[in-house]
Amino acid sequence: MSKQPIRGTRDLMGIEHLRHLELAEIARKSALDYGYHSIETPIFESTSVFQKSLGDTSDVVGKEMYTFLDRGGESITLRPEGTAAVVRAFLHAGLTQTLPQKFFYSGPMFRYERPQKGRYRQFYQIGVECLGYDDPYIDVECIALAHNLLKTLGIETTLYLNTLGDASDRIIYRDSLINFLTPYVHELSQESQVRLLQNPLRILDSKNAQDQKICESAPQMILSKASHAFFETVCKNLQALQISFEHDTKLVRGLDYYAHTAFEFKSTSLGAQDTVLGGGRYNDLVAQMGGPHVPGIGWAMGIDRAALLADHTYGHSKKLCIAVVPVGEEQKQEALLLTQTLRKENLYVELITAYNDLGKRLKTAHRLKAEWVIILGEDELKENKIQLKYFGENTDIQKMQIITKDELLNIIR
């Protein structure tokens, strides 16, 4: 058996894992303040939940989904993202008549991508979905939540914003892009050649240098009056909230359900996988998935990427460690009782009984960065006393003292 986790997956341990949990918890608390409610959907769904909704021509559906037949012969997909799953749950719960509905989720997602720094096959997202508003002010509020969260976490990013117009804007734009790109068809990358007829908008955000050069002079989308006004309101109100952004007309996002507002928060410290958080408006998704017309907007943040960038104090246990070390077998019960008493005081206590050797136990306490070490020895215990050692930085505190158990709490607090 290989002890190596599957390529693109990893074990999260210690500080790294704590950072993940802490970032997700901070995000959850921020979202609650904006009226989002927690939801947890299954990590696998019927393949159809993702196939149509994310778009047949998207990379996620075309090449990245973990899809398999289960033992009953049903096609199952490990969720590659949260939006379609949340919409499925929203429809299943019959919430389409009680709008708006606002959801917050966090958990693992799965995409068969080429692993590299910040890109995994099992990765973690937190996300929000707001269903029921077709209102640019809600787009601004949703972006503001992302902006404020990133700020709280100490993550520096630039916000890139674009509009993808409405469905009819995109039909017209699609044709004008095909007309523009067709003469260059043989100069385009292979991937873009395939996209030319299937999904020409995606060529605009190709990472290929030659594609990018060709797209420099590509025509821009001509927005209907209503789409233009919608975008104007988003921009104006982001400015009113002093959230700066760059209008990137080539930002199209990798999933096909977007309309109108699309945005990405990017960092310059991540290398190629530079998007920490991305999202946008999806007004047709609910109807596409079999529901009535319910507009939506949301975003998701990659926790793996956020954890690489967030303030490095996250993930460290903020409580001081107190180690309780029995000298021998006979003092273990006394040690066990004392640890329980101390934990009732909401203290972080380690009971150290590893190895049959006091020296090694003290080394373990040291490795755990214990500030206080309480040593329970036969002689002291006979007199109802304990030995207390201090390894912290306060020079006014005695390094070693023999005290009664009753004195202990007063000293270590």
Ligand code: HAM
């Ligand atoms: P997405 O842009 O595909 O959007 O993913 C959102 C974020 O998840 C990315 O910005 C990135 O931080 C992280 N991410 C994506 N793939 C990977 C990976 N392979 N490894 C590590 N991190 C990754 C969505 O998923 C949409 N559902 C967002 C949304 C919600 N739109 C509307 N509502």
